[in-house]
Amino acid sequence: MPAEESTPAIVLRARDYAESDRIVTLLTRDQGKLAGIAKGAKASRHRFERKLEPFSHVMLHFRRRPHGQLVFITRAEAAELAQFPIDEDLGRIALGSYMLELTDALTAPEGEAADAYRILSEAMAALSPGSADAALRQAFELQILGWAGFGLDFERCRICGDEPGAEAGAMYFVVGRGGVICPRCRPNLAEGAIKLRPETAAALARLGGSPLGAACGATPAGSDGTAALARFINSILDRKLKSAEFLDSMLESGG
Numbered sequence: 046m047p048a049e050e051s052t053p054a055i056v057l058r059a060r061d062y063a064e065s066d067r068i069v070t071l072l073t074r075d076q077g078k079l080a081g082i083a084k085g086a087k088a089s090r091h092r093f094e095r096k097l098e099p100f101s102h103v104m105l106h107f108r109r110r111p112h113g114q115l116v117f118i119t120r121a122e123a124a125e126l127a128q129f130p131i132d133e134d135l136g137r138i139a140l141g142s143y144m145l146e147l148t149d150a151l152t153a154p155e156g157e158a159a160d161a162y163r164i165l166s167e168a169m170a171a172l173s174p175g176s177a178d179a180a181l182r183q184a185f186e187l188q189i190l191g192w193a194g195f196g197l198d199f200e201r202c203r204i205c206g207d208e209p210g211a212e213a214g215a216m217y218f219v220v221g222r223g224g225v226i227c228p229r230c231r232p233n234l235a236e237g238a239i240k241l242r243p244e245t246a247a248a249l250a251r252l253g254g255s256p257l258g259a260a261c262g263a264t265p266a267g268s269d270g271t272a273a274l275a276r277f278i279n280s281i282l283d284r285k286l287k288s289a290e291f292l293d294s295m296l297e298s299g300g
């Protein structure tokens with residue numbers, strides 16, 4: 046029998062299976078993204094001290110199986126891990142669900158993901174005391190995209206390299222360029238672009254590099270920035286995330 050392995054993990058998705066089992070997808074600190082089956086999860090409070098539900102932060106114990114993709118989850122404990130009390134507020138549920146879905150979409154099974162785990166746990170911890178927060182959403186999007194290899198540049202023109210700052214009047218975000226281009230280069234470019242106000246470009250540059258714990262309550266980029274990030278994410282995933290619409294409606298209503 047393969048040896049038991051252990052790692053801290055955050056549950057991304059879970060569903061019931063057969064009469065008493067759960068099939069769970071988790072982002073782990075040490076083993077990347079794993080899908081596993083927890084036999085008897087609904088009945089055994091002893092082995093599954095922590096419920097295997099989205100947002101659960103657990104010390105996961107599992108064995109790999111010789112065949113098949115699902116690992117065999119033997120235990121899930123609270124250990125000393127921070128818990129994320131997401132489910133007491135609709136705004137938190139909306140933003141938290143979106144963070145889980147975006148992380149899920151950007152991570153591959155078993156790929157190394159220690160930093161993605163760190164970014165997600167920091168974002169979840171930042172989220173818990175607050176509510177749905179536009180700046181935290183944008184900071185998380187920028188940082189998880191950066192982890193996945195899509196570091197976006199909102200300061201330097203992707204064509205000429207200039208950094209015109211507020212003097213530019215506007216910068217133009219181009220999805221296929223992974224960042225902004227300046228007003229001088231804009232007329233030479235056939236691709237569509239989203240016009241960003243200078244303060245939006247500055248806010249996105251700042252949020253991409255600041256600790257997630259400090260993002261909650263910071264000044265977010267405006268609707269032009271939200272639109273730029275949404276278009277970029279939809280473009281690389283080739284779809285809109287299910288949780289995005291609910292989150293957009295919560296943020297619009299000030300939820």
Ligand SMILES: [Zn+2]
Pocket residue numbers: 202203204205206207226227228229230
């Ligand atoms: Zn330029």
